[in-house]
Amino acid sequence: GYLTQNNQTQYTQYFGKAVECYQKVLAANFDINTQTDMSTAAFYAGKFDIADKGFKTAIQKQPNFAQARFNYGIFLRDAKNDKAGAKAQFEALAKLVKTPDQIKQVQDLLATVQ
16 A cells, blocks of 8 residues: 555655645635645544544535545545445535546445445
8 A cells, every 4th residue: 555554654744744734825825626635635644633624624615526525535434434424425426427437436435335
């Protein structure tokens, strides 16, 4: 995986610093991509409260932003063990995707939270 045990501490620190940078940018100007990336970095940094709040903010501001739904669903499933919450995000994502590949990916994700 991306975060192997040997370098997990290094990556956790890296993502923690990224969160701080993203937060500074967001304080000056909201951007949905930056908000989603900050939340994802917080997830990888183990800053779950920041990640959860960040994803909720992104989705509240732009409910149809598929990447936020996707990342939040993965976060809820993997970090919070909240299969019902993840399923809700993946179901919302299913309404946003259009290509056969995207539809298949969402179906595969939904199968992981049944």
